[in-house]
Amino acid sequence: MKILRVSCSPRGQASESYRLSQRIVGFLLKSEPTATLIDRVVGDGAIAHIDAPYAVSQHSSVDMSQEGSASCSNELIRELESSDVVVIATPMHNFTVPSTLKAWIDHVVRVRRTFNVSPEGKIGMLRDRPVFVAVSSGGRYSGERARQPDFLTPYLKAVLGIIGLHDLTFFSVQGAAFGPDAVAEARTRTDQALQNYFSSFRL
Numbered sequence: 001m002k003i004l005r006v007s008c009s010p011r012g013q014a015s016e017s018y019r020l021s022q023r024i025v026g027f028l029l030k031s032e033p034t035a036t037l038i039d040r041v042v043g044d045g046a047i048a049h050i051d052a053p054y055a056v057s058q059h060s061s062v063d064m065s066q067e068g069s070a071s072c073s074n075e076l077i078r079e080l081e082s083s084d085v086v087v088i089a090t091p092m093h094n095f096t097v098p099s100t101l102k103a104w105i106d107h108v109v110r111v112r113r114t115f116n117v118s119p120e121g122k123i124g125m126l127r128d129r130p131v132f133v134a135v136s137s138g139g140r141y142s143g144e145r146a147r148q149p150d151f152l153t154p155y156l157k158a159v160l161g162i163i164g165l166h167d168l169t170f171f172s173v174q175g176a177a178f179g180p181d182a183v184a185e186a187r188t189r190t191d192q193a194l195q196n197y198f199s200s201f202r203l
C-alpha cells in the first residue's frame with residue numbers, strides 16, 4: 001500500500017496542518033504497517049505555475065509539449081495514480097486552498113490524462129481512493145463559532161471529483177490564531193474525531 005502525502009504549508013514540518021497529517025498517517029500506518037509513505041512537499045513553492053504549452057494543451061485535442069509543465073504534470077500524476085491513499089496537509093489561505101496546493105491541482109487535473117470531456121460534463125479517469133484532508137485555519141469556518149466563509153472544502157470536493165476522487169474525509173484544527181488554549185482545545189477535539197473515525201476504518 002502506498003500513502004501519498006501532499007504537504008502545502010509554507011511552514012513545512014512546523015505547520016499545524018502537517019502535524020495533523022502526521023496523526024492521520026500514524027493511524028493509516030497502524031492499520032497497514034507495511035505501507036510506504038511518499039512525501040510530496042509543495043508548500044515551499046517547489047511546483048512552478050503551469051506554462052503556456054500546458055495551458056494551450058488543456059483546450060486542444062493533443063498535447064503541445066511533453067516538456068516543462070507537462071513533464072512535471074506527468075510525474076505528479078504518476079505519483080497520484082500509484083497511491084492507494086492520499087493525505088493532503090493544507091492551511092486555509094484567504095478562505096480557500098493556498099496557491100501552492102492550487103499549483104499541484106493545476107498539474108494533476110489534466111484533460112485526456114485524469115479527466116475527459118463529454119457532452120454531459122467532465123468524466124474522471126482515476127480510480128477512486130480515500131483522500132484525507134488535514135486543514136489548519138487561523139479562524140473558524142465551520143460550526144456555530146464560524147465567522148468566515150469556507151471555499152476550501154467545497155472547492156476540493158468539486159475539483160478532485162472531476163478526476164474521479166470522491167472519497168474525501170476532512171479533519172481540521174481551526175482557530176489556530178486564537179492562542180495556545182484555543183489550539184489545545186481544537187487539537188483535543190480533532191484527536192477525538194480521529195480516534196472515532198479510525199476505530200472502524202479498514203482499507
Ligand SMILES: Cc1cc2nc3c(=O)[nH]c(=O)nc-3n(C[C@H](O)[C@H](O)[C@H](O)COP(=O)(O)O)c2cc1C
Nearest residue numbers: 009015016017091092093094095136137138139176
Ligand atoms: C496568506 C494567508 C492567508 C490566510 N487566510 C486565512 C483565512 O482566510 N482564514 C483563516 O482562518 N486563516 C487564514 N490564515 C491563517 C492560517 O490558516 C493559519 O495560520 C493556519 O493555522 C496555518 O496553518 P499551517 O500551520 O498548517 O500553515 C491565513 C494565513 C496566511 C499566511
